[in-house]
Amino acid sequence: LVHPQQETYWGHVNPIGDRACYDEGKRSAETLFVNYHKQNKVNIKIIRIFNTYGPKMHPNDGRVVSNFIVQALQNHDITVYGKGNQTRSFQYVDDLVEGMVRLMNSRDGFTGPVNVGNPNEFTILELAEKVIELTGSKSKIIYKPLPSDDPMQRQPDISLAKKELDWAPKVQLEEGLIKTIDFFKKII
CATH class of the missing domain: 1.20.5 (Single alpha-helices involved in coiled-coils or other helix-helix interfaces)
Structure with a gap:
């Protein structure tokens, strides 16, 4: 809300x-x-991690980035739930690790929670289209009913991470997707 x-x-x-x-x-x-x-x-330190992706993800882990890449590399239909207008913010794994290390090394007395994620927001449909483009896939996008309780928006406010950890993500979606796609090309 x-x-x-x-x-x-x-x-x-x-x-x-x-x-x-x-x-x-x-x-x-x-x-x-x-x-x-x-x-x-x-x-203790409490981190709230937002949609992380990158090389070495399991191809069948059920996350949207790996699902789309695997489907696209195999030229299978890409499954989008609802109209694909729900939004997510995607964080490359290197940025997450940097945020975790900074949190672990943060000042005594600061426990968090602290959001660590990329605040740039994309629709699921935009992600599907970007994966098709970057893989050169012949995949078509198909639509299925939206699962119950699926959040329509997920975007972290990282103001606290910037202030307390001097942290912000560096890798943007296209750059991270290219690295992740290269990994999946090798294992599929």
């Missing part, structure tokens, strides 16, 4: 829906860490 998502936003998720294990699992992990921190006085 809040766009872009800040760390102070508690979320609006269905605790018994199709995505509940994913959504609530992340929330539970943060709760457990914070309570362990309070009880045992140990340092």
